[in-house]
Amino acid sequence: MVADYDARLGLYIGGEWLTGDGRETQDVLNPATGAGQAALPLATPADLDAALEAAQRGFVLWRATAPEARAAILIKTAALLRERADHLARIATLEQGKIQAEAKGEVAFAASLLEFHAGEAQRIYGRVLPRPQGTRSLVLQQPVGPVAAFCAWNFPIMNVVRKIAPALAAGCSIIIKPSEETAGSAVEVLRCFQDAGLPGDVAQCVFGVPDMVSRQLLASPITRKLSFTGSVPVGKHLMKLAADTMMKTTMELGGHGPVLVFDDCDLDKTLDILVAHKFRNAGQVCVAPTRFHVQQGIYDRFAAGFAERTKALKVGSGMASGTQMGPMANARRPQAMADLVDDARTAGARLLAGGGRLEESGGGFFFTPTVLADVPLDARAMNEEPFGPIALIRPFETVEDAVEQANRLPFGLAAYCFTENGRRQNMLGDAIEAGMIGINTVKLSAPDSPFGGMKDSGHGSEDGPEGVAAHLVSKTVHMV
Known part of the structure; x- marks a missing residue:
């Protein structure tokens, strides 16, 4: 293990960190040298089932949590990111390669995303429709359900936060699968959420063979939304898998x-x-x-x-x-x-x-x-x-x-x-x-502007109020 690379790698499921126990592993490399730095445990099918069950429990708990309490945890997580900025930036550079100034800027932007979404958690408004006296019609905005999120290796800190923050603000639980090549950054971000007091069942973090993980998570009726950042071909493949359960999708794909x-x-x-x-x-x-x-x-x-x-x-x-x-x-x-x-x-x-x-x-x-x-x-x-x-x-x-x-x-x-x-x-x-x-x-x-594309570059937006809206469903209630 490289001395400077001190990420404690593992799967995070149901509030517990899982490491060895016979799981297959994959080396995390230093792109500046090509040398291995640490062994990353990969999820088994049983691990993914456990993550899905935890996400279902977490959704029941988190959707009933007051918006102010959700916001407080996001704010605390942002503070921990800023406090641990040097550590997080070092891990990101050692496993992704970017220069330290860029890595520290990424940490700062991720913290600002959390702070913005903390405010949005308290601004999820419905509306009352005009109706005759004595009747009511309400439009409610409610969390869509457990989210499966897949993110790329190029911004290993920000991409993870960009997936988790709007989901938590909306009241959703989440299973995130970051890139195995930049696992340490994601793990350290999840530790910030854990230390900020996020209940263990609300956010899960898994690594594994990408096709196996995506097929199992997207085939489950527990998963109600797919959020993906990556290439156009992989994005189109995941959308086909998601179509079988008619889940919502946000696709942030490639550009030119x-x-x-x-x-x-x-x-x-x-x-x-x-x-x-x-x-x-x-x-x-x-x-x-x-x-x-x-x-x-x-x-x-x-x-x-x-x-x-x-x-x-x-x-x-x-x-x-x-x-x-x-x-x-x-x-x-x-x-x-x-x-x-x-x-x-x-x-x-x-x-x-x-x-x-x-x-x-x-x-x-x-x-x-x-x-x-x-x-x-x-x-x-x-x-x-x-x-x-x-x-x-x-x-x-x-x-x-x-x-x-x-x-x-x-x-x-x-x-x-x-x-x-x-x-x-x-x-x-x-x-x-x-x-x-x-x-x-x-x-x-x-943080307050939508990030996303059109045509083959995907659909839906991350960041801004639009990023939270992508994790909500509308419900109309008519009362006579």
Whole structure:
């Protein structure tokens, strides 16, 4: 066991931490070295049955808990996250690879989500319909039931909180299955909930073979909602499983973020913003800017400036001082990046920066920050989500061309526009098909705003009042 990696791994079921007892295990690796750090126990079918039974008990208890009491536990959990920020950030870096500054920012955002949802727990309103005197018709908002939540490895702290917080605010119990590759972060978050006083049956945390876990949890009549963050193909597969029991679904799937850069933007400022955001978390972000469509008049300057700034980035261990981009999260990702770069170059793209594995990386999963210009539309990277440190640059002539390119793919999660023309800003906000659009900004997430996409990027929203509403069902009561 690595000395700094002090997460106490286990399954959390019915208020108890379960570890060995003959369960199969999976190593949690350090992506900066490729070395194992700890053994994670995997759930058996019997463990999943126990988690479902606990979630059913927890729902009966939690839905009857006063909103103020739910809010108090969320507030206490947020305080514990802030108190343990250094510990949580260290675990996240050691198992996911991101730099420490990003990991600490993730902890802070997760705490703010909990605080926001604590307020929303006390703002779940129904309404009284106008009726003749002596009669009443009420519309009630009630928790949907136990939730099965599956989340990705790229934000191992925030993704877990983003699933649990709105479910608890609404009065639901939850079974969460985080990624096995970043198990320690999730475990430490659950310990914060436990230490804040959350009853043991209300939140369960399981790890295991993904297909087995998802099939068993989604086939159960106990589960009444599916919440998933991950790839489009897996999301579509889970929706098919969920259809058998007609459960509610929230799907936060992949994206392929277009960036429209017009010739009236502040070019240096735009480049500084975009390069930093493109390579945040080694590009492993569903809302990452990826396809840079640049107006012809500034295209050459933009491409040169982007490449210059990219080459200056310091790549290394996320624990090292001064590192600006860490390794990719697992051994699969560098090869996937290399394949996309090779395909794009074969198709005619120009390589301006990076393009391969980091030399002298030891056993780590490093890939150099990469910039490709003149990328043809038929290159794989222009059609498949790279989910890594690859920037794709192409020119455009007119606003209509830019919008057409932004909307060309079946994805619709995030998009970005950089222009000082106010009329154009309004038009782009209306015309681009994406659930979230940043105009002269890359900041799309806030606790009080909905986070989600359209088209193949999914449906439903997390965060904001919409995130809580996704865990509620409407009931109408007519009284005469």
